[in-house]
Amino acid sequence: MIRLGILFGGRSGEHEISLMSATSVIKAIDKEKFMLVLIGITKEGNWLLYDGPVEKIEDGGWQAIAEAALAENPEKYELIVLGSGGKSLKDRIDFAFPVLHGPYGEDGTIQGLFEMADIPYGGCGVLGSAAAMDKALAKEVFAKESLPICRHLKLHKEEALRDIDRTIHRVEKFLPYPIFVKPANMGSSVGINKVKNAEELKAAIIEAAKYDRRLVLEEGLDCREIETGILGNHNPVAAAVGEILPSEEFYSYKAKYFDGGQSKMCIPADISPEIAEEIKSIAIEAYQLLDCTGFARVDFFLERGTNKIYLNEINTIPGFTKFSMFPLLWAEAGVPYPALIERIIELGFERYEDRRG
Ligand SMILES: Nc1ncnc2c1ncn2[C@@H]1O[C@H](COP(=O)(O)OP(=O)(O)O)[C@@H](O)[C@H]1O
Ligand SMILES: [Mg+2]
Numbered sequence: 001m002i003r004l005g006i007l008f009g010g011r012s013g014e015h016e017i018s019l020m021s022a023t024s025v026i027k028a029i030d031k032e033k034f035m036l037v038l039i040g041i042t043k044e045g046n047w048l049l050y051d052g053p054v055e056k057i058e059d060g061g062w063q064a065i066a067e068a069a070l071a072e073n074p075e076k077y078e079l080i081v082l083g084s085g086g087k088s089l090k091d092r093i094d095f096a097f098p099v100l101h102g103p104y105g106e107d108g109t110i111q112g113l114f115e116m117a118d119i120p121y122g123g124c125g126v127l128g129s130a131a132a133m134d135k136a137l138a139k140e141v142f143a144k145e146s147l148p149i150c151r152h153l154k155l156h157k158e159e160a161l162r163d164i165d166r167t168i169h170r171v172e173k174f175l176p177y178p179i180f181v182k183p184a185n186m187g188s189s190v191g192i193n194k195v196k197n198a199e200e201l202k203a204a205i206i207e208a209a210k211y212d213r214r215l216v217l218e219e220g221l222d223c224r225e226i227e228t229g230i231l232g233n234h235n236p237v238a239a240a241v242g243e244i245l246p247s248e249e250f251y252s253y254k255a256k257y258f259d260g261g262q263s264k265m266c267i268p269a270d271i272s273p274e275i276a277e278e279i280k281s282i283a284i285e286a287y288q289l290l291d292c293t294g295f296a297r298v299d300f301f302l303e304r305g306t307n308k309i310y311l312n313e314i315n316t317i318p319g320f321t322k323f324s325m326f327p328l329l330w331a332e333a334g335v336p337y338p339a340l341i342e343r344i345i346e347l348g349f350e351r352y353e354d355r356r357g
Contacts, residue, residue, distance in 0.1 A: 004034040004345070005093030005119075007110070008057060009041040012102030013190045017257065019058050021320035022099040026054050028322065028338045034345075037093050039079070040066055041100070049077045049092075082117055089117055095345060096121040099320055103185060106317040107133035120352035122344045124316040128292040132314040135216045136184040141289055142311055147282060150301070150310045151175060152218040154184075157209045167205065168198050171217055178220035180250075181205055183212035189253045194220055221310060223301035225251060226269050228283045229318075229329040231340075233293045233347050233354070238280035240332035242325055243269035265325055267332050271302065278309060286311055294347045297326045 006029075008022030009015050029036060038050040040062050048066035056062045070077040080088045089096075096119050098110050108130030114121040124132065131137055136154045143149060153174050160167045171179065181204035183191040191211040193204035208215045225246065229239035247262035248255035255263050269276070283298035297318035301310040318326040322337055330340045 001035045002033070002345075003037050003092065003094045004029065005037045005039055005089070005096045007039045007041060007096060007098045007100055007105075009043070009063075010100040010102070011041065011043060011045045011104040012100070012106075013186070014101035014105075014188045015043055016060075017188060017319065018100050018105065019060070021101070021324070023054060023057050024321040024324075024337075025097070025099050025341060026057070029341060030338060033342075039089075039093075045104070047079050047081055047089075049079050082113070090119055093119065095119070095348060097341075097345065097348075098123065098317065101317055101319070102188065102190075103133075106315070107185060120348050122348040123294040124292045124296060125351065128290050128296075129316050131290040132292060132296065132316045134184050134214075135182060135313060136214050138290060138313065139216065142286060145285070145289055147286055147289075147311050148309055149312075150218050150221055152216055155205070155215040155217065157213045157215065160205055160215060161209060164202055164205065168201055171201060172198065175217060175219050179204075180218045180220050181208050182216045182218070183208045183210075184214035184216050185212050188256060189251060192252070194250055221301050221303055222305070223303050223310070224269075225312075226271065226279060226300040226302050226309075227297055227325055227329070228280055228300075229295065229297050229326045229333075230283055230287045230292070231295050231330070231335075231343060231347070233351055236284050236287050236292075238283055238333075239326075239329040239335070240268045241271065241276045241279050242267040242329050242332070243271075244325065265328065267325075267328050275302070275307065275309065282309065282311055286314060290314060292316060293351050295326075295344050297329075 006022055006026055008018050010018050040048050040050045042063055050062050050066040052062055052065040078087045096114050098105055108126040111126045111129050139149055177196050178194050181193050191208045195201045195204045225244040226241060228241045230236045243266040244251055245264040246255045279300055286298055287296055297315045299312040301312055327337050327340055
């Protein structure tokens with residue numbers, strides 16, 4: 001039986017989201033086919049083996065249970081992340097499924113660790129993960145291939161903050177309000193603000209700079225938010241196309257996770273078949289450009305009035321609860337949740353074999 005390592009938690013601001021996604025994955029996995037090895041990563045970055053109740057993952061209770069188990073029986077629970085011998089990650093699992101969002105989970109760092117440890121894993125590799133995570137770099141690549149993206153500007157933190165008034169002046173010359181200010185490497189709308197004047201712009205730049213050395217500023221579109229899911233290595237295919245109807249002015253962190261379910265999803269999106277096809281084809285092209293493998297969700301903006309399509313970003317480990325957009329898009333396309341997880345595992349093994357071949 002395949003020993004499937006499910007990694008959850010993590011060092012990112014999206015730790016809690018990961019706990020929810022992982023709980024769904026753990027519950028759905030066919031235990032006849034896979035032996036689960038649960039590995040929780042604390043916010044400080046400690047890796048802990050966990051064999052307590054699944055219900056204790058979402059509320060964070062798992063950590064104390066795992067720490068107590070380790071203290072009581074180090075022989076059984078010790079985990080050596082990189083190394084050999086019975087307690088090493090490589091010897092404890094046959095496949096790693098990082099159900100982690102944001103920095104240190106979705107950005108190529110943990111993928112590099114799996115490569116070093118020679119462990120097959122689910123989702124994108126090092127390059128695809130890192131490239132998709134970095135909004136500034138991804139935009140550069142998309143623009144080179146003439147994929148449709150919105151007007152934007154990149155800023156370096158030090159340079160932007162050195163003379164903030166001059167920075168504001170420069171931004172205003174290039175972009176009309178409203179402007180979106182984002183850290184280049186984050187997720188879940190953390191550190192992102194929509195601003196309508198110079199004063200807000202200044203505050204937003206200072207805030208985004210807390211999260212990253214590089215910032216991306218974009219023209220704010222009046223748009224609908226359209227997403228599709230991709231699966232595959234050599235021949236990626238697209239799922240259905242869905243729409244997010246945020247409960248707030250934009251799809252902020254609060255609207256994503258803390259609005260009591262008021263943000264809605266519409267699957268399939270109420271758009272013409274032509275637009276849906278165009279979105280799928282751009283999504284596949286973008287996925288391949290960034291060297292994505294396994295799976296990813298590709299997000300778009302559809303401008304109101306003009307119906308102009310803009311590619312926004314690729315999420316290489318999108319929200320993965322049973323009720324998240326990515327699994328629902330695949331369910332709509334005929335791939336139910338447990339089968340989706342198994343397909344991701346298959347694709348991970350396939351890529352591992354490819355690299356060795
Ligand atoms: N250029 C833009 N025009 C209009 N809305 C935007 C723009 N950029 C971001 N948004 C809004 O902010 C949300 C988060 O931005 P996004 O770039 O997707 O970051 P994250 O990686 O945190 O999801 C989007 O889902 C959308 O609601
Ligand atoms: Mg997004």
